[in-house]
Amino acid sequence: MKAGSVILVGLGLFGTVFAASLLAFNFANLGAVNSKSPIIVNTNSAPTLAVQNAAKALPDFTAAAEQILPSIVSITTLAEGENWFGERFVQPSGSGSGVVLSKSGHIVTNNHVVTSGGRRMADRIIVKFSDGETSEAKVIGTDPRSDIAVLKVERKDLTPIAVGDSEALKVGQWVVAAGNPLGFEQTVSVGIVSSKGRPLKTDDYAIFVDGIQTDAAINQGNSGGALCDAQGRLVGINTMIASTDQGSIGIGFAIPVNRVQEVVDEILKFGAARYGRIGIAVRSDSSILGLSQIRDRLRRQVGAEKDPPSQGVIVSQVYQGPAAEAGIRPLDVITKIDSKPMSSTEDYQVFMADKKPGQTLKIEYWSRGETRSANLTLVDAQI
Numbered sequence: 570m571k572a573g574s575v576i577l578v579g580l581g582l583f584g585t586v587f588a589a590s591l592l593a594f595n596f597a598n599l600g601a602v603n604s605k606s607p608i609i610v611n612t613n614s615a616p617t618l619a620v621q622n623a624a625k626a627l628p629d630f631t632a633a634a635e636q637i638l639p640s641i642v643s644i645t646t647l648a649e650g651e652n653w654f655g656e657r658f659v660q661p662s663g664s665g666s667g668v669v670l671s672k673s674g675h676i677v678t679n680n681h682v683v684t685s686g687g688r689r690m691a692d693r694i695i696v697k698f699s700d701g702e703t704s705e706a707k708v709i710g711t712d713p714r715s716d717i718a719v720l721k722v723e724r725k726d727l728t729p730i731a732v733g734d735s736e737a738l739k740v741g742q743w744v745v746a747a748g749n750p751l752g753f754e755q756t757v758s759v760g761i762v763s764s765k766g767r768p769l770k771t772d773d774y775a776i777f778v779d780g781i782q783t784d785a786a787i788n789q790g791n792s793g794g795a796l797c798d799a800q801g802r803l804v805g806i807n808t809m810i811a812s813t814d815q816g817s818i819g820i821g822f823a824i825p826v827n828r829v830q831e832v833v834d835e836i837l838k839f840g841a842a843r844y845g846r847i848g849i850a851v852r853s854d855s856s857i858l859g860l861s862q863i864r865d866r867l868r869r870q871v872g873a874e875k876d877p878p879s880q881g882v883i884v885s886q887v888y889q890g891p892a893a894e895a896g897i898r899p900l901d902v903i904t905k906i907d908s909k910p911m912s913s914t915e916d917y918q919v920f921m922a923d924k925k926p927g928q929t930l931k932i933e934y935w936s937r938g939e940t941r942s943a944n945l946t947l948v949d950a951q952i
Contacts, residue, residue, distance in 0.1 A: 639699045644706075662691060663682065664752065665748075665790060668806065670719075677717065677718070677793070679808050696722055698727070709836060712841065736825075740761075741761055741762060744762055744798060746785040746823075748791040760785030761783065765779070804826050806823055807821060809822050843951065847891045848948070849886065851917055855913060857883075875939075880913075883901075903932060904934060906933070
């Protein structure tokens with residue numbers, strides 16, 4: 570038997586014994602009461618008022634839910650194929666949630682909702698609205714890096730969600746998650762902002778450098794749905810959970826709406842989100858520089874007289890682009906960018922996440938025993 574059950578049984582047993590003792594006490598003393606004197610029951614309403622006042626002090630999310638839900642959609646992806654007998658078939662391949670951005674039919678969701686493994690696009694995408702109607706959607710653009718996709722349906726009467734400011738969020742603030750968890754459409758759950766600025770990396774090529782962490786229940790199917798403040802304004806797009814069994818344990822993450830807006834705006838304007846690059850790949854385990862034997866091995870491998878720094882980002886590959894033109898080579902160690910120390914690979918990813926083509930960065934790095942610097946102008950990562 571579970572410990573919770575034992576506790577419940579114990580409490581119930583205690584309540585029964587206590588109630589029986591109380592009744593025995595009352596009945597034993599009733600005989601001493603004058604039959605002509607009525608038993609006076611205290612009707613003081615103070616405790617009731619206290620309960621009512623306490624209830625009033627609790628947050629009520631009714632208005633927020635009424636504002637949010639008309640803008641929430643469920644998304645079903647379909648796979649088309651041919652069986653062994655040459656017969657065509659169409660079958661569901663996945664599901665998720667989405668948020669209406671415009672009256673004219675633009676919807677935002679996660680890239681992983683409409684793709685397989687973050688890359689292959691679903692053959693068909695069906696969107697179901699709060700009014701029960703369904704429409705087939707086309708993909709306007711996707712961004713695997715931020716895990717954002719923009720869809721378009723042919724409807725002109727949709728209810729776009731109100732948009733808030735994720736920068737204004739505070740830890741401990743109430744938030745409402747809305748979506749299609751486990752196929753249960755138009756579901757809301759409530760929690761708080763547990764943390765901000767969480768850097769996370771998924772298996773679907775996405776990098777989150779500023780994730781909103783919440784304990785609002787987020788399950789499979791919530792991906793692409795809304796995370797809103799208590800006023801019903803969108804502050805994030807729910808995208809992933811930390812879990813031991815693929816279920817909610819109160820650790821969910823959302824992409825901040827301010828970043829979502831930037832990506833959506835670029836997809837609508839350019840067809841894709843733009844990112845700046847300097848033309849290098851870096852090792853994921855640059856923390857190994859903290860080991861003296863690794864630094865010694867790296868020094869000998871490149872033929873340097875001086876050891877590399879104990880902190881930095883190791884360059885693993887150099888492609889055609891600004892870094893190659895500046896003379897940066899594999900096994901160089903980047904120590905600072907724009908005077909900001911690069912202590913780990915994560916620092917580099919976070920710093921570069923929002924950089925755009927055309928920006929100029931000052932790179933400080935160790936190369937073959939020498940400390941060098943170069944000013945690099947970023948190029949488009951799509952090129």
